Amino acid sequence: MEKKSQTRRPSGPPRGRQDKMVTAVSYVVMTVLGLVCLLPCLHVASKAVSNNVAVTLGKVYFWPNGFQLDSLRYVLTETGYVNALKNSIVVTVIGVAGSMLITILFAYPLSEPQLRGRGVLTILCMIAMVFSGGLVPTYMVFRTMGFLNTRVALIVPHLLSIFNLLIVRNSFEGLPDGVKESARIDGAGDFQVLFSVVCPMSKPVLATVSMLYAVSYWNNYFDASIYITKDSLKTIQVYLKNVTADINSVADALKSATGAAISSDGMIACAVTLTVIPIIMVYPFVQRYMVQGITIGSEKG
Amino acid sequence: MKKRQTNKKDSLPAVPFRTRLHKDLMYIRRHPGMYLMIIPALTVLLIYKFIPYYGILIAFKDYNIFAGKNPLDAIAASDWVGFYWFEKLFKGKDFMKVLMNTLIINFEKIVWIFPIPILCAIMLNEIGHRAYKRLTQTVIYIPHFFSWVIVYGIFLSLLSSSGVVNGFLQALGFEKIGFFTDTSVFRGVLVFTEGWKSIGHTTIVYLAAITGLDMELFDAARVDGAGRLKQIWHITIPGILPSIVLMLILKVGHILDHGFEQVLLFYNSTVYDVADIIQTYVYRQGIGRMEFSYSAALGLFNSVVAFVLIVGANAISRKTLHRSIW
Structure with a gap:
């Protein structure tokens, strides 16, 4: 039936x-x-x-x-949260802008089948993607270059993600040839073709990739923890880790500064909540592009 | 596929070398912009990837960071010691411990976590109420955007000795559990938090694969009288099988270099025996105790094996599924 x-x-x-x-x-x-x-x-x-x-x-x-809301207010104003938040925003904004520029500039030549030397460049990317020099040698280079205790040390490691590069390259490859050709016939140079034809046509992919970059800058803890020792340059992730690690001294400092006694459990909860709030605020926006990115990623194969 | 075709064109024997060289030069002269565009990216790769490759040499030297004008210069000035550090490493008892910890932790993660997002994606797809489906999707996806520090903060709050979980355990008459200090449960904490952070994201990856399946197959199956379970078994699962296998291969490929930040944040000296993985050990020895050469040797071992695993995994995926990460 x-x-x-x-x-x-x-x-x-x-x-x-x-x-x-x-x-x-x-x-x-x-x-x-x-x-x-x-x-x-x-x-x-x-x-x-x-x-x-x-x-x-x-x-x-x-x-x-x-x-x-007193605990939240004390933690917000007395523990260096605002400065750390500012640092994270600065690093993320500069970083994403730099990453996108470098990624787009590199992806375009790689997407051109006629480009001479394309094979060599692709192989270089593959090597960079799968073989890492390791923690200690990278630290040496950063120390030699004078990157320690500068924001450069927080930006350079994420400037070029080969994975993101491949996403952008694939999307550039998928554009119809005719559009680029007609722009070239009209006398547009390579840079002009890239920025006035190719990029506007790839907006959704570029939005997604900039989200991926933003997440990697924002969430990075490790680079900030080893390359930055100055308090004034600490990012929000290091801030949160420090609060959880020396919760008692933070609580003591807070008590002597404001007279407010907040339990260590409450302090950690406040710090975590304050760190999560910026993410929740941009989440609806980020989520939309990330889901889109997954679809792009699955079509890629 | 595309790459292979162009390579073939490049190496056609019919084109004489001089003509090819001429063509190359013509192209470069006509498109100087293309090569300008490459420069920033190559500079980044040079600084962050290729110069550190040179730093690998310290694994074969008795590196003294003060031997030269700067740490890089000091590499050339330090004496060669051949495989001294590798011998020291492989003979020491720490090596086996951290290698086994790395393998065990990541293996446990795969065993416990891997199947869950597949089932979740299938079940999420069965939810007909669109708003509820979207709500669930939104909620389970959030932890993916939390950094490991946040995840650590949340679980510290839940699992500490005064936390809510131990409160429940005590109320039910059990003993408190030292989630961050008990060697028998610590790996469980790592596995659980990894799952908590990643399951939503992976679920949505599989859901995207399911959404991409041909709807007519499901309609045809319905016409033939197949129920939901039969459709899942005969259409959905075979349909997303390539994605599943690809994910599994990638996970196995990263079995040696996964989980560094997580362990670094969650562990402490009381659980080193079960939680210290290769990268955390390299970090403590190298940056913490300044044993640069020794830790670089272990780092190199790790990079090489990880490289072989990833390239191998990718080759398998390309052979069997005609899909690869590049």
Whole structure:
């Protein structure tokens, strides 16, 4: 009976007991997974805005208990958060701009089949992608070049991602030849073709790739932790790590500066929350382009 | 594929060498811009990749950082010692420990985490309510954008001895667990947090592969009376199998150089025995204790094996799936 009704409706909602089971299990499992992702964040955010006593006693779960914003305000103003945030923004903005320029400039010649020396360049990229000089030799070079304690050390390691380069190159390769040719016939030089024809036609891919770069600059912890020792240049990731590492001294300093006693649990929760907020704010925007990027990536193969 | 074709054209025996050279020169003269464009990227690669390759030499030298005007200059000024550091490394007890830790941690991650996003993508695809599907997608994707420091902060908050998880355990009458100090559970923490951060993203990668499948196949299967499970088994899974295999190959290819930042943030001296991986060990010995040559030797070992694994994995994927990362 059920089978007959199915043949009459080639698409639509699930029918039959088994189909309904599949759907039900899917809803349940995905809801559980969503909660597993969401609840830890909710817990930390609740701790950040809950009464200190409740936090210390462990009486905060997934909702604020005794709502207050004082802890957040103290951590925001007294622990160097703003400066670290500023540094991260500066590095990310300059870095993404530089990365995009370098990536676009390199991807275009690589996408031209007639380019002489294309094979050699491609091989160089492959080597750079899969073989790393290693931590210690890279550190030596940075030290020799005087990059230590400068923002350059935070930008150079991410300036060119070969993976992103290949995405852009593939998208340039996919453009119809005719458009480029007609621009050339009109007398446009290589730079003109690239910036006034090729780039405008590849906007979605370029947006996605700049997101990928932004995430890699923003989230980088390691480079900032070994190349930067000056407090004034610390990024938000190092800031958060430092707060969690010497939570007691940070809490003491805060107490002597403001007279506010915040539990170490509460402090960590505040610092984490403040670090997550910028991400949540740009998330809707980033997510759209990243999902797009995945589709591009899967077409790439 | 494209690359191979152009290569073939380049090496056609019919074109004499001088004509080819002439053509090359003509092209370069007509398109100087193309070569200007390459310069910034090559400079970056030189500084960040190719000059450090020269620094690898310190693995074969008794490197003294103060032997020259600057650390790079000092490489040439230091004495050759051949494979001294490698012998020291392979004879020492630390090497086996960190190698095994690296392999075990990354192997456990693959075993526990790898299948989950595949199932999740299939289940997410079964959710008919569009808004709910989008909401779930949005929520599970968020942790991917958190840095490891944030993930560490969140789980420190949850798993510390005064954290909510230990609170629940105590309320249920169990003993507290030292998630960051107990050698028997620490790897579990690494695996779980890795999953927490990455599952949503990988799920969406597979979901994109499912969305790319030919809808007519599903319609035809429905017409033939196939239920949801049969469609999943006979259409969805075979359809995304190339993506699955490619992912698995890549994961295995990165088994030696994955997880550095995570371990660096999560571990501490009480769990070195189970958590110290090659790169964290190189970091502590090299940057921390200034044992430059010794740690560069281990770093080189790591890079070479990782290189072989990645190139090998890619070759397998190209042979079997006609897909590769480049």
